[in-house]
Amino acid sequence: MGIFDKIKNGLARTRDQLATKIEWAVKGQPVDEDAFDEIEEALILSDAGIETTEILVGALKERWKRGQIKTTDDIKSFMIEEVGNLLMPVEAPMVINKHKPFVLLTLGVNGVGKTTTIAKIARTYKESGKSVLLGACDTFRAAAVEQLEEWAKRLSIDVVKHKEGSDPAAVAYDATKAAKARGIDVLILDTAGRLHTKANLMEEMKKIKRVVGKEMDGAPHETLLIVDATNGQNVIAQARTFNEALNITGIVITKLDGTAKGGFILPIAHLLKIPIRYVGVGEQFDDLIPFSAKDFSKALFE
Numbered sequence: 001m002g003i004f005d006k007i008k009n010g011l012a013r014t015r016d017q018l019a020t021k022i023e024w025a026v027k028g029q030p031v032d033e034d035a036f037d038e039i040e041e042a043l044i045l046s047d048a049g050i051e052t053t054e055i056l057v058g059a060l061k062e063r064w065k066r067g068q069i070k071t072t073d074d075i076k077s078f079m080i081e082e083v084g085n086l087l088m089p090v091e092a093p094m095v096i097n098k099h100k101p102f103v104l105l106t107l108g109v110n111g112v113g114k115t116t117t118i119a120k121i122a123r124t125y126k127e128s129g130k131s132v133l134l135g136a137c138d139t140f141r142a143a144a145v146e147q148l149e150e151w152a153k154r155l156s157i158d159v160v161k162h163k164e165g166s167d168p169a170a171v172a173y174d175a176t177k178a179a180k181a182r183g184i185d186v187l188i189l190d191t192a193g194r195l196h197t198k199a200n201l202m203e204e205m206k207k208i209k210r211v212v213g214k215e216m217d218g219a220p221h222e223t224l225l226i227v228d229a230t231n232g233q234n235v236i237a238q239a240r241t242f243n244e245a246l247n248i249t250g251i252v253i254t255k256l257d258g259t260a261k262g263g264f265i266l267p268i269a270h271l272l273k274i275p276i277r278y279v280g281v282g283e284q285f286d287d288l289i290p291f292s293a294k295d296f297s298k299a300l301f302e
């Protein structure tokens, strides 16, 4: 399956919420004023957010008044173009070859797909000929280290680990040191999503950043927040909290295949303006796709 078909499949539920509802709203008739309320509702129900929805529907109505919107296809083409423009500023792939090792710190609450995403990213780099090392900084549960090692084994990649309950920052430090000593291209640090309190978690992550920065100037080079699309609009609050504490440099959105609320990507782009590096559309290795604004908007409305 090609990349575009994968995104299209992954966004099927959200597309149902948007493209299909637009078809219903218009019912094959020339577009009339009533259609706009239904389009607005469809966007809101996909978690596109009130502000972005109003911008889009407002602009659509303007064009309709000028006689440029007559059919469902006109609406869809308009949406593809406008949503594509809205998402374009957050389309920015990670650039890893300016640093060696490139140190990537992953963050995110429990269960969002951090460890799985790390495996997928590691595989991408490995396949492009880069050497990859993993750091098991989720020392909160023994199972977390085992899960990371399981993936690493399948990819023939090494993992730097300490025993359960040890200091995550110490693992991060050792892993960075090892990556430097071994001439590794990409070091990816896995972290815990849950500690005893949220304040603890943020402090712990800050400490990891500090310690890594001490071992290597400018590291971590990417602070990547992983968010779960099935949380819809709540993702925005989550991203804000992490960003305020830890200066997020990129976002990965996982589990788009499991939700009709994929519209939340619009307020993410509009309000947060943090680059979206990849989107996840399934549990397999090749279900992580570099974010493309154009493909994404096409997959939503085509």
Ligand SMILES: Nc1nc2c(ncn2[C@@H]2O[C@H](COP(=O)(O)OP(=O)(O)O)[C@@H](O)[C@H]2O)c(=O)[nH]1
Pocket (backbone or CB within 6 Å): 108, 109, 110, 111, 112, 113, 114, 115, 116, 117, 193, 254, 255, 256, 257, 258, 279, 280, 281, 282, 283, 287
């Ligand atoms: N459907 C779907 N499941 C995913 C995706 N990414 C991760 N998962 C699943 O989410 C669950 C939690 O993932 P995990 O990597 O352990 O999360 P972590 O706690 O953040 O490290 C696992 O069952 C993964 O297979 C995705 O893009 N789509």
Ligand SMILES: [Mg+2]
Pocket (backbone or CB within 6 Å): 114, 115, 116, 138, 144, 190, 191
């Ligand atoms: Mg994990």
